[in-house]
Each structure stands twice: as structure tokens, then as C-alpha cells.
Amino acid sequence: MPIFGTPIARQVSFVGPFGVGKTTAVVTVSETSISSTEVMSSALRGRVGRHLKTTTTVGLEIGEWRAPDGKKVSVVGTPGQERFDMVRRSAMPRSTGVVLWLFGNHQHALLDTELWLEFISGEVSTSKLTVAVTRLEGDTESQLREFRDVIDRCDARIPLVAADPRDKDSVSDVLATALRIPTLTKEVVG
Template identity: 35%
Template sequence: MAEHVILFAGPMGAGKSTAIRSLSEIEVVATEAGNSDRESVDKPTTTVALDYGEITLGDDEKVRLYGIPGQRRFDFMWEILKDRAVGMVLLINNDSPDPLLQLREFLDYFADLYSRGGIVVAVTRSDIARTPKLAEYSAAIAAHTPDMIIPVFSVDARNTEQMRTTLITLILNVETRAAIIGAETLKND
């Protein structure tokens, strides 16, 4: 059985824990604590170490879903989990004060994940804030990291089908890139 480790990253309140809960076939392991930064995001709890879930795609692919804390003060967990991952779903909440800045910051921090696997951007809360539009996210990616081709989706993290489409797109991206790299390696040998 093929296995993939996928990271769910993004700022606090973007929907990482919710996305994993909507996808996981097992009970999600969560490390929630009281949110001491209610000025930034008004929610009662926040992830302080990780969220963990699993989903099986088809008959032979298990995907391990790891959600990382959104706050930089827990970035030691980012490093620990990033090393195992082959891809990342980057969730950005459209109603944050500067979602395009957050997008660029996360892409910079996790650029190595793109080079060894893939990244998909999932924009949440577009029903609350209509801008920026998806085209603006794509333009920001192209301007900031022109060597990266990253799909951008508008999602409701509670919607299993939307999150499944996002995840499958990422897995296909990772597998396609791995096949291309493998073919190039064989050709050069």
C-alpha cells in the first residue's frame, strides 16, 4: 500500500483542524489548548502541536493528514512535521487582514515541500470576504514564486467533497512529479 504524508498548514483560524476532521476516516487526534491570542483570531481553542487523521484513497493509498499549529510560536512543530511530508495543503482564510502576505510567508517557509512534492492552496471563508479573488492568489504566486505551479481552490473546510478534491489534486500532483523525476533519472543513467 502506498502511503503519503500530507501537511495542512496556514494561519490560525484558516480551517486546518476542520479540514482534517472532514476528511479523516479515523477519529482525529487533536492537541487543542485555550487560545491566548483571541485578538488575532476569536476562537476558544487552537492547535498547539498537531492534528492527525487518515484517509484511504482507492484500494491502495493511505494518506496521513497532519495539521500544524498556525501560530509562529509553535513553528518547532512545523519543522518536525515538514521533514516527513511529501506535500502540503495551504489553507488561507480570505477574511484575514492580509491573506496574500500570509500566502507568501507560508510559501517561503515551505518552499522545499514544493521542490520534493507539491503544494495546493485552499482559500477558506470566501463567503465572508469576497476579495481577494482566486485569480489574485494565482497572480501573487506567479509573481512571488514564478517557478512554482500551484493550484488554487476556494473551499469550505467543512465540506468533505471539496476537501477531497483538493487532497486528490495534491496527491496527483505529487505522484506526477515523482514519475517525471523517476523517468528523467532513468533516462540519465
């Protein structure tokens, strides 16, 4: 007798450095309220530059995005901090797509890219991966070329997009790219 269960839903997980905007992106695209695992961290207060925020993700947070085909997609934010490595690893194998979010305007951006790609490719197939670069200013195209070169050394088929975690259309395009479905607006740098 055939067994009719709930069909396995598509899932996209967001990984990347502390404070890049993974939680912001989950909240931006989610139609429902998300199950949050953010905590206030006094240790984060008073730090400068990219560490200005006072909350951080310690577990997985799950939102829901409605794809252009009307179906629901789970969007999973993971913690960026090193010490939550186990949590991060647990989300990736179950995902249809994995998005690596990166800082575009950071002095070690390319080294960061290399290290994160190395970590992720040890966990899941790079065919699932998409790279989204935030905070690009000025000559966006030439900066993306630099990222493209680093990514090509890992796998030239990995899509690369510039994105803003605070912008709904932008994050929707990242999700579409991650699921390998057509995007509404965004250009993929290939």
C-alpha cells in the same frame, strides 16, 4: 534477502495561519478518530474577528483519509501560531504533499500568501505544494486571480483551489489535488 516492511504511506500536511481551519479540515475528512493536540486557551477567549475560537493546535494531529483508490493517506494538521514553528517544520519534509490553507476574506490575504509561500519554499520543494483559499465571498473568480498572481511569482505550477474546511467533498478535493490525483468535483485555477 529482501526485506518486506510496511510500505511508506502517503502523507499530506496542512499548514497555514492561526484559525484558518486546518484542524477542522483534518476532522472533516478523517474516517478514524484523530489524535488531537488541541488545547483550550483562555488567552484566545474574548478576542474578536478571526480569533473567536477557544482552542488551538500545539502539536501535530493525525487523521486518516481514504483516497479514491481505496488506499489510506495520513492527514497531518500543524499549529498555525508562530511560536510552534519547530512543530510545523517537522511535518513538511516527510509529506508527499503540503497544503497551505489561507483566509480569502482577510485584508492582508495577499501579503499573508506571499509570506507563507516564502516560508514553505524554504522547507520543501514547491512541487509538493497546493494552496487552498477559504471563506471566499462574492466574485470568487476575480479574487482567486489575485491569489494566482502572487502564487505565480513563487511557482506557477502550484495548484490553487477554493475550499471549505467544513465540507467533506471540498477537503477531499484539496487532498486529491495535493496528491496530484484527479479530483471528483473541484476546478483547479491554473
